[in-house]
Amino acid sequence: MVHLDISDVSIEFPTSKGPYKALDGVNLKIKQGEFISLIGHSGCGKSTVLNIVAGLYQATRGGVVLDGKEVDEPGPERAVVFQNHSLLPWLSVYQNVELAVKQVFKGKKTKAEMKAWIEHNLELVHMTHALDKRPDEISGGMKQRVGIARALAMEPTVMLMDEPFGALDALTRAHLQDSLMEIQSDLNNTVIMITHDVDEAVLLSDRIVMMTNGPAATVGDILDIELPRPRNRIQLADDPQYNHYRHEVLSFLYEKQRKPEEHTVAKSESKPESAQLLQEPKDKEPKGKESKDKDADNKVEHKAKDLTEAA
Numbered sequence: 001m002v003h004l005d006i007s008d009v010s011i012e013f014p015t016s017k018g019p020y021k022a023l024d025g026v027n028l029k030i031k032q033g034e035f036i037s038l039i040g041h042s043g044c045g046k047s048t049v050l051n052i053v054a055g056l057y058q059a060t061r062g063g064v065v066l067d068g069k070e071v072d073e074p075g076p077e078r079a080v081v082f083q084n085h086s087l088l089p090w091l092s093v094y095q096n097v098e099l100a101v102k103q104v105f106k107g108k109k110t111k112a113e114m115k116a117w118i119e120h121n122l123e124l125v126h127m128t129h130a131l132d133k134r135p136d137e138i139s140g141g142m143k144q145r146v147g148i149a150r151a152l153a154m155e156p157t158v159m160l161m162d163e164p165f166g167a168l169d170a171l172t173r174a175h176l177q178d179s180l181m182e183i184q185s186d187l188n189n190t191v192i193m194i195t196h197d198v199d200e201a202v203l204l205s206d207r208i209v210m211m212t213n214g215p216a217a218t219v220g221d222i223l224d225i226e227l228p229r230p231r232n233r234i235q236l237a238d239d240p241q242y243n244h245y246r247h248e249v250l251s252f253l254y255e256k257q258r259k260p261e262e263h264t265v266a267k268s269e270s271k272p273e274s275a276q277l278l279q280e281p282k283d284k285e286p287k288g289k290e291s292k293d294k295d296a297d298n299k300v301e302h303k304a305k306d307l308t309e310a311a
């Protein structure tokens with residue numbers, strides 16, 4: 001049986017210039033435990049797809065069915081992780097996760113069970129050392145870990161992740177990608193993740209769903225990633241199959257779906273493959289502790305980049 005069925009989904013947004021058709025006939029059938037990445041140029045409609053699956057937007061035509069039940073509102077079985085961690089700043093790490101756990105398990109777990117469950121999920125993302133810290137006292141990568149723990153603690157059937165690692169430095173991103181792969185293989189949740197990072201998509205996914213440019217965006221192509229798990233990024237760097245998948249995604253994005261304005265940029269790039277072209281500028285992290293952490297991390301990040309490029 002299909003676990004998550006996105007069927008003929010189209011959506012129109014009302015705008016001052018009339019209705020804008022963002023998606024047209026998006027079809028995708030997802031199996032339990034599959035890791036799906038959505039990739040496509042900025043503004044093509046990836047977040048809109050995610051928001052429809054989350055129940056935050058209603059499709060104008062078609063719809064989403066999860067385990068035989070139509071999705072028409074948000075629900076705890078579909079947890080969302082955003083790029084900017086979205087923790088409540090006045091609550092501690094523990095309390096941020098507790099809030100979600102109470103929502104889902106009130107009356108079903110005892111106080112002691114809830115406490116153990118919160119700690120277990122923070123343990124999964126290696127954050128038990130900072131239970132009493134508030135979000136402004138921890139780094140961006142740590143906040144993102146807490147966001148993931150909060151989502152996992154809701155025991156969702158489906159994790160919806162909107163560029164969860166997009167604002168992080170390369171090293172932190174790599175650590176979190178590895179943790180996510182481990183957690184997902186243990187828990188077998190279904191994941192739909194939006195990313196602009198081709199390597200991230202190939203490394204993590206069972207299938208990469210490549211979207212056409214909008215308006216009226218749809219699924220352009222689907223790539224099955226048949227690399228054995230567990231996957232190791234260092235070993236994969238030299239793997240011809242990995243590089244073939246990477247090339248397939250890049251060729252979809254830069255040849256089949258190239259945007260006119262990117263043509264000139266791509267020409268002037270020394271590396272036309274640069275995944276940067278896919279990305280809008282990211283919000284800068286606030287100055288303070290995080291930026292100090294980042295300065296330190298950046299030095300390591302450069303080394304990590306050198307290593308990757310040398311590989």
Ligand SMILES: Nc1ncnc2c1ncn2[C@@H]1O[C@H](COP(=O)(O)OP(=O)(O)OP(=O)(O)O)[C@@H](O)[C@H]1O
Nearest residue numbers: 013020022041042043044045046047048049214280
């Ligand atoms: N609530 C809305 N009202 C009007 N237009 C919208 C709304 N939400 C999204 N859109 C439009 O729909 C299109 C798809 O937006 P969406 O955010 O899904 O793209 P995206 O692929 O996630 O982009 P990015 O990669 O930049 O985050 C865009 O043209 C956007 O302007």
